[in-house]
Ligand SMILES: Nc1ncnc2c1ncn2[C@@H]1O[C@H](COP(=O)(O)OP(=O)(O)OP(=O)(O)O)[C@@H](O)[C@H]1O
């Protein structure tokens with residue numbers, strides 16, 4: 090049996106999507122477009138071709154990964170706004186490790202580079218965790234600030250020391266250490282950049298779900314997130330939990346680098362993340378910090394992202410950004426309404 | 436008073452369900468104006484739910500509610516408040532960082548072109564404080580005041596909103612004997628002014644002292660009603676528990692023939708919190724096989740003793756010895772400190788069992804059901820979040836959880852707060868059993884009867900230190916008068932007279 094809470098969550102997600110579709114339609118009508126035509130084009134472009142679907146998957150992959158990292162923090166009530174900085178620092182380190190050692194390690198460079206990226210990103214997350222634990226400073230402020238520092242530092246080292254001449258990217262890794270594309274297995278994805286990182290992202294989400302909802306560590310994280318005072322009285326080492334959630338959460342965000350570096354371009358490039366760290370916040374909140382839910386919300390955003398490009402011929406692609414923003418606004422509003430009228434909570 | 440036109444609130448076959456569970460089952464009840472009407476019943480009987488319907492927190496699924504002759508169906512407390520109904524909840528709802536003044540006006544601010552009008556409002560509140568002798572300073576922050584003062588702030592809120600029908604949900608469970616007397620005086624003043632009071636309580640003596648009429652709920656049904664002139668406490672307690680077996684307190688104590696070891700000792704310990712000295716060179720110890728009872732008025736250092744034991748507060752002078760592993764703890768504030776209210780029973784229990792690393796569905800369910808059956812927890816669904824349990828049932832879960840941990844040392848703060856008579860007796864029985872298993876128990880309570888019943892030694896806490904300590908021989912009474920005299924003596928020590 091589905092729990093009442095789960096039903097309520099599904100209900101509010103469905104209602105918000107509906108609301109968003111209606112509101113976007115009104116907007117489309119206002120600029121003189123036929124919403125039905127736009128939606129049907131979007132759907133046929135994304136779901137009608139293997140390429141379109143592959144591109145949506147490719148766009149969804151980093152959102153799933155980064156969303157998982159954020160979910161870990163959010164479940165502990167740590168509002169980590171610093172993913173953008175964390176993942177850039179991590180992916181930058183990952184690419185350096187990758188192109189430096191790919192000759193020596195062969196395919197073993199993949200785990201090695203992942204670990205390097207993870208550590209750098211995790212350490213970057215450890216600073217706000219430490220400031221929160223020792224000094225009680227809100228992580229919201231510190232993580233926002235740490236974004237600027239991370240991006241500036243990465244930029245500095247990249248441009249001044251590391252970048253390939255007259256570009257803003259690192260050296261490319263050997264072709265032999267790229268991870269396979271989905272089209273290598275399913276021909277219909279031909280041409281799209283979707284790669285095995287997607288499968289990894291799904292496994293990560295499942296693993297994280299298991300950890301959060303089935304293990305002591307996960308229960309302690311959620312307990313601290315729900316009531317830190319009671320957690321202390323229940324014998325949970327709250328500071329330790331805050332530290333680990335931040336460290337692992339930030340570390341996980343760096344794994345988006347796998348998709349871009351090993352699955353797509355072969356190098357780190359400045360600006361590759363394109364506000365991924367912020368879009369993921371929306372993806373995560375929309376899924377109510379549930380890793381399994383994140384798979385779906387990330388996919389929705391992936392569809393809108395690629396779909397925006399696909400319908401660009403008839404409407405500006407910004408329409409899809411509006412759609413994404415409306416989804417978030419309506420879930421916030423509708424969630425409250427569902428809570429009051431369906432769950433009868435006050 | 437029984438004249439029909441004096442009925443101020445009437446429930447007509449009111450039913451309230453949570454899912455498939457019926458919390459109030461076709462209840463018909465009349466409350467007469469300008470009376471003190473008491474509602475009593477076991478934990479989970481549906482008392483709070485019934486009152487929350489009157490206060491607009493829930494709306495009934497069936498039946499009618501009639502207030503002052505008009506059928507009503509309040510959609511929110513705001514509507515109830517505007518009908519001059521006020522409710523003091525089982526669990527306080529104050530904002531810790533706000534001052535008393537801010538808390539009182541919150542939600543009913545009087546504004547002047549958008550700006551909160553303070554001058555006249557302050558005066559009005561201060562007048563109310565004087566009139567009812569509440570003794571509050573309206574510029575104090577809630578976080579700085581004691582529990583009984585918090586309760587007075589809640590009462591002040593009701594008065595500020597001109598409530599005429601006042602609902603009190605277990606108001607005295609957080610008060611020490613002296614404070615209870617003060618509270619009764621306030622209630623009597625309300626009645627003298629023509630207000631109507633609905634009083635939920637588990638304490639029969641309070642009913643005897645105050646109530647004009649009593650209604651008994653059992654498993655969601657109204658089973659008995661009586662006026663004060665026909666009140667017989669024996670009959671009343673039978674009606675409360677129904678055909679169930681009464682738990683009797685066996686005061687049988689095993690002889691202390693095992694070696695008793697020192698488990699906990701405070702040696703001239705001083706502790707500061709926010710730079711205020713809260714424990715002031717306190718000394719006492721607890722050994723295995725004994726119950727050491729600390730009684731006192733709330734706010735004299737009790738919660739700081741607990742915080743020091745769990746390591747949340749640092750000692751500034753003296754020394755603390757804890758010669759045992761983990762400590763079982765029933766804290767003073769069950770919702771704020773004792774549980775994660777979003778989790779269910781099993782999850783809350785497993786959270787405390789440190790050797791459990793995986794929370795499987797099966798394990799959670801079995802753990803829940805074990806506590807439910809052992810402690811006779813009444814709830815709608817064995818896997819519902821603790822937040823939906825009635826106050827007394829939450830308390831039983833916490834007590835059961837901590838006892839089940841089988842730690843050598845237990846710290847119990849108000850272990851039976853909000854628990855009905857029969858379950859209280861059961862909890863007392865378990866406490867004595869634990870003691871006889873050579874556990875060391877530190878019992879902190881403002882309920883002197885409870886302390887006397889259970890303790891092997893008693894310490895009175897006043898201003899951060901143990902001001903008096905009594906061995907068992909001092910409170911083994913041969914007659915009621917001795918007991919009364921002793922209680923008066925301790926009562927005085929609790930407020931620092933003598
Ligand atoms: N929001 C809710 N959701 C589900 N069940 C609920 C909810 N609120 C109350 N109940 C159930 O309804 C029953 C009655 O609860 P209520 O709080 O009215 O009891 P009570 O008589 O006040 O008990 P106590 O003396 O312990 O305070 C309980 O079994 C409780 O589990």
Ligand SMILES: [Mg+2]
Pocket residue numbers: 482483484525604825826827
């Ligand atoms: Mg209640």
